[in-house]
Amino acid sequence: MKDLNKYIEHTLLKPEATKEELVKLFDEAVKHKFLGVCINPCNVKFAKEYLKNEHIKIVTVAGFPLGASLNEVKALEAKTAIKNGADEVDMVINVGFLKNKKYDEVRKDIAAVKAACENTVLKVIIETDLLTKEEIVKACLLCTEAKADFVKTSTGFVKNGVGARVEDIELMYKTVSPYGLRVKASAGIRDREKAIEMINAGASRLGTSSGVEIVKQ
């Protein structure tokens, strides 16, 4: 397996991230030719300016990491991020509503953000650590119905969460690939072996803060 760098979204989402840490992330992404960087909305403008001459996607988040915001708030977050230079948006599903089988509300939430994204790629984080296998399948189907572009496993902010699992990636890929959606594996991907497992299970993207270690191994 070569060109692992082309799968990696080099990720820094901790709230206390400083300018120096962001610059390090961007420089590493350039050096290793990563596919993108994944950062918080308040840092999108800076990323766009810093990386303006590079072919690196600027990925940000909406309703992150709880997904418990209103539709219109997530939609505005996506819209303003795109205006500021984001190339892709990773939103978080409403997990509580999914658990209560309020499927229309969950679908509407995703569709509202997709409408705000227009042609910009929308990934939907379903937070697999909190879901049963049945809920994972249902969440994936709602994403297809709402015309999302990707389903994504994890925020990385669940207490004692393990993040992306091979079995979940396989299940997500099996569920959404017939509809043309792709899968992003995120959280807990810390070495080359795990990265390759994720890709073999169906992931087209890897969200990780260990990209440098992964490509060096």
Next chain:
Amino acid sequence: MKDLNKYIEHTLLKPEATKEELVKLFDEAVKHKFLGVCINPCNVKFAKEYLKNEHIKIVTVAGFPLGASLNEVKALEAKTAIKNGADEVDMVINVGFLKNKKYDEVRKDIAAVKAACENTVLKVIIETDLLTKEEIVKACLLCTEAKADFVKTSTGFVKNGVGARVEDIELMYKTVSPYGLRVKASAGIRDREKAIEMINAGASRLGTSSGVEIVKQ
């Protein structure tokens, strides 16, 4: 120390909270005459409807828990929550900007949400687990300048965070009380002893999911 219930904002902010768990929270708040409930924005309408005949404040959050959203997104989150029935809003400060000494940006962020809140009480979570003592003081002063109503210690979502500490409450109280702001202690308050320590250190409010245990002891 009696009437501890009058300090308690009975809190449920986990993203996977179901309707049944919310109902339990609301019923407990009524039974024990807690000051308020603190819930995610997507649950405010339901809380307002369920508690319409009770004297219990409905508290929600904005830009929670990372604080890394844009000003206008946090402001819309506050505004829509109030429209849906929220009595108070707890926003999260931009921690990264504070660490980079972008004080004008931090103040502007708080002021934007305060403008959206109008006369509704605004608390500002400064996330003490991530700050130095100097940063805690600076964050508090920025909150006074932006006309917030409360400073609050913690989101409860910091990895390995301890939440409210007596020394931090004392420092926050000393810094903001001359300007008329109050202090909310949150995260890690799990028993009566800790609750009383917080109040004695200057807290006017306690954000906790252990309210029932605290008042029973």
